[in-house]
Amino acid sequence: MTTQNLANITDHPKIAVSGTEYDRIRENLKYFAGRYPQIEYKDSNGTKQKRDYNHLPVGRTAAKKIASLVFNEQAEIKLDDKNADKFIQDQLQNDRFIKNFERYLESCLALGGLAMRPYVDNGKVRVSFVQAPVFLPLQSNTQDVSSAAIVTKTIKSEGQKQKYYTLIEFHEWKDGERYTITNELYKSDNPDTVGARVPLSTLYEDLEETVNVNGLSRPLFTYLKTPGMNNKDINSPLGLSIFDNAKTTIDFLNETYDQFMWEVKMGQRRVAVPTQMIKPEYNQQGEKVIVKRQFEAGQNVYEQLDNGDMDKGIGITDLTTPIRSDDYIKAINEGLALFEMQIGVSAGMFSFDGKSMKTATEIVSENSDTYQMRNSIVSLVEQALKELIISMIELAIAYDLYKGSVPTMDKISINLDDGVFTDRNAELDYWIKVVNAGFGTDVMAIEKVLNVTPEKAKKIKNEIDGNTLDEANAERSLEDVSTYGE
Structure with a gap:
């Protein structure tokens, strides 16, 4: 079993996913991280130079903005069963899940998918986030991924050399019932290859080669992918990045922005001078090899004028050209507008024409493209979180960390706050009309307008009616006691 060699993980x-799909994910990561090679060019003297590529972080900005609209710290996960709810709240709070999920949702949107796998650590159920480059489906049906491999890479110094280890964790169903986790370790001298399989004890002393987990009704991991069809590979179970079909537009934006920044840099003053002001230098053979300018060192604003003659009054001529800022800004905004259309958000979310600016309500209104796209993502996020909660409880039961039943999907509620899409004044007017028409109660209106639980709404209604008194902060007057009694 230790003779197997792998060049690539695929x-x-x-593993049932093509290498082409993972090349696409790695390319998405380049756009998300903003990793671009330096630009090579020749300066005025013909010397090769390099400079950084100026780019706009469009991919990261889009993923971050949409992720914050879908999920934030106001999100709530509730279970009908009080014991199960208390257990899950303790685990999620201990693991800072809400905060971490908002951050990793950016990666999901930018790379097309995200897996979440619960595990047990010191008597607590924690959640590991597995990003797209290290999650490889093994089997899948038309709706979900049922088996997968999770890859962990480790670098270890051995003597004067670096060794690269790759741990592949296979999650599979055996005989359709038994859930099995199989671990394989590979070692390589080259970071670009997986290498030869070696015993697990080489790096992990306590890791078993095969582990069976009993009592699971679904895969231990939960795979969340972006909505929509994968039009790059219609047979792939992996999702697409939100900007997978907009890469050419991102390239256009980056190229335009880079030219604009370079034109600003090169738009400094530049003049032509007569040859009398240029001092040539010669080598030992008498050949002219360098034209040295007789001006302050470091200045690059002078160019030679071969036919110039200071005695004839030609002198120094200003060659500075104006910067085409308006043209570049217009081109960038046109590119941003096209990018908005391609990823499916409302016009004006990223672009700004400098003349009129849409309000946040206009951009994310209930009828907008952004709102519709958010709803598509929210439905998948809610489903994934419910599956994760079930897996966490099943794993806790398997390790005797929780005593109780496993909740069903309909007993788990996920509340993702969408207050940014709600016109609070319009909602208040609506509920006032509902109550006045006799179609609803005051408690219903308070619950919906203030976004509180029914119990909290009843308490607020009682306080408004004067039926309750905060004993800690208020004292009853003698007149009140004599009138209404103790």
């Missing part, structure tokens, strides 16, 4: 016989 060469493993169990």
Whole structure:
């Protein structure tokens, strides 16, 4: 079993995803991280130079903005069963899940998918986030991924050399019932290859090669992917990045922005001078090799004028050209407008024409493209979180960390706050009309307008009616006691 060699992770016989799909994910990561090679060019003297590529972080900005609209710290996860709810709240709070999920949702939107896998650590159920480059489906049906491999890479110094280890964790169903986790370790001298399989004890002393987990009704991991069809590979179970079909527009934006920044840099003053002001230098053979300018060192604003003659009054001529800022800004905004259309958000979310600016309500109104796209993502997020909660409880039961029943999907509620899309004044007017028409109660209106639980709404209604008194902060007058009694 230790003779197997792998050049690429997708060469493993169990992995059912093509290398092309993972090349696409790595390219998405380049756009998300903003990793671009330096620009090579020749300066005025013909010397090769390099400079950083100026780019706009469009991919990261889009993923971050949409992720914050979908999920934030106002999100709530509730279970009908009080014991199960208390257990889950303790685990999520201990693991800072809400905060971490908002951050990793950016990666999901930018790379097309995200897996979440619960595990047990010191008597607590924690959640590990597995990003797209290290999550490899093994089997899948038309709706979900049922088996997958999770990859962990480790670098270890051995003597004067670096060794690269790759741990592949296979999650599979055996005989359709038994859930099995199989671990394989590979070692390589080259970071670009997986290498040869070695015993697990080489790096992990306590890790078993095969582990069976009993009592699971679904895969231990939960895979969340972006909505929509994968039009790059219609047979792939992996999702697309939100900007997968807008890469050419991102390239256009980056190229335009880079030219604009370079034109600003090169738009400094530049003049032509007569040859009398240029001092040539010669080598030992008498050949002219360098034209040295007789001005302050470091200045680059002078160019030679071969036919110039200071005695004839030609002198120094200003060659500075104006910067085409308006043209570049217009082109960038046109590119941003096209980018908005391609990723499916409302016009004006990223672009700004400098003349009129849409309000946040206009951009994210209930009829907008952004609102519709958010709803598509929210439905998938809610489903994934419910599946994760079930897996966490099943794992806790398997390790005797929780005593109780496993909740069903309909007993788990996910509340993702969408207050940014709600016109509070319009909602208040609506509920006032509902109550006045006799179609609803005051408690219903308070619950919806203030976004509180029914119990909290009843308490607020009682306080408004004067039926309750905060004993800690208020004292009853003698007149009140004599009138209404103790």
